[in-house]
Amino acid sequence: MNIKLSHKDIGRLLDRSARQVDGGTLEALHAARRHALLRQRSSTPLWIGLDGVLFGHQQLSRRAFGWLIAAAVATLLLINLGSWYHASEHNHGDIDIAILTDEMPVDVYID
C-alpha cells in the first residue's frame, strides 16, 4: 500500500495519537519538554549590564563577567600600546622644534 500523506495529514495523525496517549506518559513528555527548554542555551545576542545581567535569558556569574571585562581591558591595553608605539615612531615634535628654532634657515635642509 502506497499512501501519500501531506504535512497536514501527518500533523493531524500525530495530534490524534497524542490524544490517545495515557495521562502518565503525557505528563512525562511535558516534563521532558520543560526540562529540555530549561537547559536550552539562549541564542539571543549577549548584552551585558553593569551587574552582569544578560539582557536575554541568562545571567553571567560574577567570575565570568570579571573575565569578560579583563579580556576587554587587555584588548584595549594592547590597542593603546600599539598606538603609542606607532605615535612615538612618528613623533618628530622635538626635532621639528629644534629645526624651526635653529639659527640655520630651514632652506639649508631642503634639497
Add this chain to the structure above:
Amino acid sequence: MRIRPLLLIFALSLASLPASAQPWEKLTAQQQDVLSPFANSWDSLLEKEQHNLLGIAKRYPKLAPQKQQRLREQLDKWSKLTPEQRRRAREKYKAFSKVPAEKREEVKKMVREQHPSQTGSEVPPATPSP
C-alpha cells in the same frame, strides 16, 4: 575577581585611546595663532603631521621670546614644504647634528655669509631633547 578596579582600568583605557585628527575649527585660538601658516592646508594634513604640529603649538609658550620669533619665521617656510621634504629635512638635521661642533660652526658661518638675512644669529643653538 573584583570587578570595580577592572571597570576603572577599562574606562581609563578608553580615555587614553589616541585622539583622531581634528578639524582646524576645533583648534584653540592659541593653536590657530601659532599654526596659522597651516590654516589652509591643515585639514589635508596627515594625522601624524597634525599631531606633530599640535605638539609644537603646545610647547610654543614655554620657548624663549627669541625662539618663539624664530619659530614663527621658519614655520611659514615649513608649511610650504611637502611631507617628503619635511622628512628629508629632519634626516639632514639629524645627520648635521652628528657632525663635530667645529665643522658645524664652519658650515653655519658659511651659511651666515651667504644668507645673512635668513639666519637667526641671535638665537642660541637648539638641540633636540632626548
